[in-house]
Amino acid sequence: MTGNMTNAQSQEGLLVHGLTVSYGKREILHGISLDNMRPGRVTALLGPNGSGKSTFLRAVAGLTASKGEVVLKGRNLATLPVGERARIGAYLPQSLPPEVHLQVLEAVMVARRAGEGVSAECALSEAMEVLEGLGIADLALRYLDELSGGQRQLVGLAQALVRKPELLLLDEPLSALDLRYQFAVMEAVRRETQARGIVTLLVVHDLNIALQRADDVVYMREGRLIGQGVVMDVTTPDILADVYGVRTRLEVCPRGLPHVLVDGVVEDSSEEEQRY
Numbered sequence: 001m002t003g004n005m006t007n008a009q010s011q012e013g014l015l016v017h018g019l020t021v022s023y024g025k026r027e028i029l030h031g032i033s034l035d036n037m038r039p040g041r042v043t044a045l046l047g048p049n050g051s052g053k054s055t056f057l058r059a060v061a062g063l064t065a066s067k068g069e070v071v072l073k074g075r076n077l078a079t080l081p082v083g084e085r086a087r088i089g090a091y092l093p094q095s096l097p098p099e100v101h102l103q104v105l106e107a108v109m110v111a112r113r114a115g116e117g118v119s120a121e122c123a124l125s126e127a128m129e130v131l132e133g134l135g136i137a138d139l140a141l142r143y144l145d146e147l148s149g150g151q152r153q154l155v156g157l158a159q160a161l162v163r164k165p166e167l168l169l170l171d172e173p174l175s176a177l178d179l180r181y182q183f184a185v186m187e188a189v190r191r192e193t194q195a196r197g198i199v200t201l202l203v204v205h206d207l208n209i210a211l212q213r214a215d216d217v218v219y220m221r222e223g224r225l226i227g228q229g230v231v232m233d234v235t236t237p238d239i240l241a242d243v244y245g246v247r248t249r250l251e252v253c254p255r256g257l258p259h260v261l262v263d264g265v266v267e268d269s270s271e272e273e274q275r276y
């Protein structure tokens with residue numbers, strides 16, 4: 001640690017030690033350890049299909065049995081009462097919430113009031129504030145079971161944000177969204193993360209969104225950690241070849257934003273050798 005390190009840089013956030021998850025006899029996560037993920041920063045969790053990203057997020061949320069430790073700001077989450085753990089962390093699953101006949105505003109207010117003595121008036125203004133922040137205030141009086149998949153995903157995100165979590169875990173929050181909402185949601189998530197000092201971890205498949213909008217990245221493959229750190233420090237053609245098996249070029253567009261171009265698939269040299 002250097003003497004120049006600021007408070008914010010050294011601030012304790014989320015630490016993960018030896019996280020291991022098995023489904024039956026099959027081990028899916030093989031002892032993943034992550035360095036400090038600091039408050040106020042968005043970390044994108046990236047890796048191929050089936051690499052264990054959702055399993056990792058669910059284990060951090062305490063929704064899947066696991067071995068190892070998850071420590072948030074010095075507190076081992078496994079030792080906290082269930083209600084306290086649920087208050088600290090908000091988890092948005094990949095699958096959309098069931099279609100219930102409830103107005104959007106009510107659904108977000110219910111999420112705000114759950115487990116806390118917040119007045120209806122206060123919950124109402126906070127719910128509206130979050131809906132406005134996500135650009136969906138016009139949906140407030142619509143019923144959830146009348147919304148599109150993407151709109152329901154946004155309401156799920158509003159429910160997670162309105163609870164003012166310390167830890168925000170989002171599993172593919174952009175998957176059902178059009179380009180405009182992908183942008184709006186990433187901006188809202190960044191804004192809330194910074195303003196409230198949240199530790200945010202989100203799974204995305206679009207590498208360019210991660211490069212341009214996340215602060216840090218975690219790369220996983222086959223249930224193992226491949227790399228972690230500041231987006232542009234860790235993201236290299238070598239690591240992308242290792243994680244995804246593709247040949248890539250990293251470029252910076254005229255506006256200064258990085259993006260990845262995929263040139264092809266990495267040939268497996270061991271298979272090549274076996275063929276001859």
Ligand SMILES: Nc1ncnc2c1ncn2[C@@H]1O[C@H](COP(=O)(O)OP(=O)(O)OP(=O)(O)O)[C@@H](O)[C@H]1O
Nearest residue numbers: 023024028047048049050051052053054055056094
């Ligand atoms: N409930 C379960 N029971 C048994 N195996 C499971 C279960 N959930 C996930 N798996 C397996 O665990 C592995 C990791 O799955 P996981 O959903 O965590 O990957 P992922 O990286 O999130 O994938 P994707 O990008 O496709 O969503 C996969 O091989 C999957 O088949």
